[in-house]
Amino acid sequence: MLLLVAIVWGSSYLAAKTVTYVLPVLVVLFARYAISAIACLALVAARRRTRRFTRDELRVGSLLGVTQAAVLVLETYGVAHTSAANAGLIISLTIVLTPLLDRTSANGRLPLRFFAATGVCLLAVTLLMSGNGFQAPRNGDLLMLAAAVVRAGHVALVGRLTKGRLVRPLQLTTIQLLAGSALFVVPASSGLPKLTQLDAAVWGQLIYLALFCSVFAFLAQTWAVQNSSASRASLLLGTEPVWAVAVGIGLGGEKFTALAGLGAVLMVTGTYWGQSIERATNNAPPPCRTPPRTPTSPARL
Template sequence: MQRRGVFHARRTDAVLLLVAIVWGSSYLAAKTATYALPVLMVLFVRYAISAIACLALVAARSRKGRYTRDEVRVGALLGTTQAAVLVLETYGVAHTSAANAGLIISLTIVLTPLLDRTAGTGRLPPRFFAATGVCLLAVALLMSGSGFHTPRIGDLLMLAAAVVRAAHVVLVGRLTKGRVVRPLQLTAVQTVVGSALFVLPAASGMSALTQVDAAGWGRLVYLALFCSVFAFLAQTWAVQNSSASRASLLLGTEPVWAVAVGIGLGGEEFTALACLGAALMVTGTYWGQNIERVHRSTSNEEIPCRTTAPTSV
């Protein structure tokens, strides 16, 4: 029995780590996808493939009462905010390195509690703001590249994406609290909404799809099925079978994998300043995450974990 428990725990950890790896790799996949197609076309195809997969899963798993009113209403609103995040992220990663994109977007980890506290749920300890300061310094170093200069548009877009993504996460918590919403159905509604939002802007470039080669389609399918549908469902299952702190620790390795994939597979280079910024970003986000988790625990509040629909590129 004990061996079975250990095996189950290791399997859960492996799934969470795989989700972090998949999300970390999504930045390079999205960046290379924008070489062949315009950003809005990439987003439409990604959403459309995801929607087809989610709708098929819902149809296969639930023949009666497939969607509740709450799932449709909440999903429609969250689908809009999620689309805003993905627009900023995809445009951002198209104009910066995949490694930088993955690191800057991890600022969401410390921005989310700051935005969540505006509802009067308690005052964060001063150490949390120190961790936030470390993350902001890290962003400045990452934006500097080989020396201090005017920030690149891609880095600024990723910074904006981190803010909007944090607001999206807070909104997910508030809209789903006290409501019975199933993750798969909620994700399906969001993907349908996203597809609808991007179909008209992408319509003029539909002919470009005929020019996409097998590798290009492979990246689009990977973004849709693995980085969106699989990652979310796998994450939801794993979080339900693990502690919030352990899940957060493993999922928090996403920026590390973004750097590894960007350098290892994308051939990206890191300067000394960028390396320092990467180290500070990982340190600051983990530090802030731990402070916030302990603060919630001692305040007898619910300990959150990243269980929202993925918004990684």
């Protein structure tokens, strides 16, 4: 399932870039959110015993809906102004940024080599943004960089807000999608008539973005955070940049310069190095703070 999530997310950048050729970004986002919300509401209605939403689900879902919407705004505008391969690689910075924002990561401590892995990723971003040479970065690349920071904050926030609360992934995701639909309906209203003029291919991409890249991926992400940690949930993105590059080059016909190719290699290396360090550190037992007690005599044991 996790590998499928990575493949779906990796392919979402080319799908979003293609759809934004024929529709305004805000209309794409509203359609994606609205279709996703309808699908989730149908799933909630089908589960008769769990139709009601708890207060925690309403409150947490509404807040996370705002942060998730911010991520998708930055991502969609970003991918519209850069390559799908670049977008998928730069957003993978989330893997190394999330542990820095997640207070529960590694008991609050990260080794110095983790920061070295982060430095490799930042160098990779510089190379990816350079394009055909060292010049002013493209607006799309900068937006994807901002999206990576906000996305890491969102994942960390999911972990903090859902820990110890009665929050079910399906209900939480539904509230997030409803909140996002409400946020985008007014800004996108002027372009909504264009939805009636779309052909089957564009509708297919919108449905793919909604049902697979939103409903399935959001549910899987929320479930992973609740059952582990925000840092571990970021590992869902582990192979996402690889698939983003594969789809962008294989299906989108995109090309890499030698400099950008080096950046891609460094990004994948840095993110995998960082996630392996975080996993090993989080699995390490916490240090003993007090010395063990020594029994006074065998008879008292």
